[in-house]
Amino acid sequence: MGAERHSTVLTPDVGFVKGLIGSGADNLKRCYQCATCSVVCDLTPQDNPFPRKEMIMAQWGLKEALSKDPDIWLCHNCNDCTKYCPRGARPGDVIAALRKSAIAENAFPKFMGKLIGSPALTIIALAVPVVLFLIILSTGGYLQIPEGQVVFDKFFPIHYVDPIFITVATLVLVSFVVSVRKFWNRLNVEPYKLLAYGQFMPSFIETLKEIVAHAKFGKCGANKDRTTAHRLVLFGFIGLFITTNWAVFYLYVFSWASPYSIEADKIPSVFGGSQAMAAMAYGAFKIFGNVSALLLLIGGIMVISNRMKDRGFVSKTSSFDWTFAVIILLLVITGILSEMLRLSNLPIAYPMYFAHLVFVFYIIAYLPFSKLAHMVYRTTAITYSKMAKRDIM
Ligand code: SF4
Ligand code: SF4
Incomplete structure (x- = not known):
């Protein structure tokens, strides 16, 4: 009797491969599995290292297997592998394309993942709030530029703004809960299946500490200088998140007791008559918010300039990433301009605020569908990997 033969049937997803190629992984098929990338990567575990195995899985279109792979989230896109790949296959870009695909794959509802994952449809994504706001304002009789002192509440009342954004934030939370649950269940299979869940909180806290300290970025070589930019963007976002929640809390819980005012016309001229200076300085949450916006602006500019720098190797920034970077900059710039124009009492402040x-x-x-979702997926995957003893610093 001859030896028993085992065979595995692979089912390549050709559409998946085409999607990766269209998302910046266009040199994917150049890879000849030399493993240089895994050798130079300082973030990969020694056992079953990445990104070489992901390169072959991606070439073969193994979408299902890749969707269960926590390693694509352990990669921090430093591109040391891309720099040293002898075939110019750009493994760093391939892993980035895999992360983008994973975000769309886990998205709930799914069509949103497709809409936001296609930069060509950005105009539609932006048109949604424009149309929604115009309908709401015209229904309430607010579709006009108000006379007199510039006060945003006269143009887009806070009792419209808050319900819109509280509803949106609630939907986002539901979407994330469903998506991350699906993602976690995908990760929790062999070869990294969890035996116990007892380590969740210690692993989660350790992950958060690493993320805040940017500990893994420090191990990168080719792209080391993007650490500062990434840190500024992260801290800017955290600061704005705190400011927004602080403002909501203040408005609805503490407004009766607070000595601060959020209306420009009630700000005392404590800086020699300069309303602009007084407004910037008056109210701790405003200062905190302005500093956070500044961090985001500087970080965003640094991210873009870093991506355009010549590093002696080619790495493509996908249009998905570019769209996100540009929207972040527009968000901050329109926010700063809205504040300055309002303080200058110029009516153009209203369309800027819109x-x-x-x-x-x-x-x-x-x-949950944009590049920003990586914060949640990466945190989840690193926490999971620590619990599964996959991610050890
Ligand atoms: S991606 Fe490049 S370095 Fe990595 S295995 Fe393939 S050819 Fe070698
Ligand atoms: S981009 Fe950096 S972290 Fe990611 S696989 Fe390449 S070398 Fe490793």
């Missing part, structure tokens, strides 16, 4: 709200809507409502 544009700002459109970008705020884009960032919040599409969070």
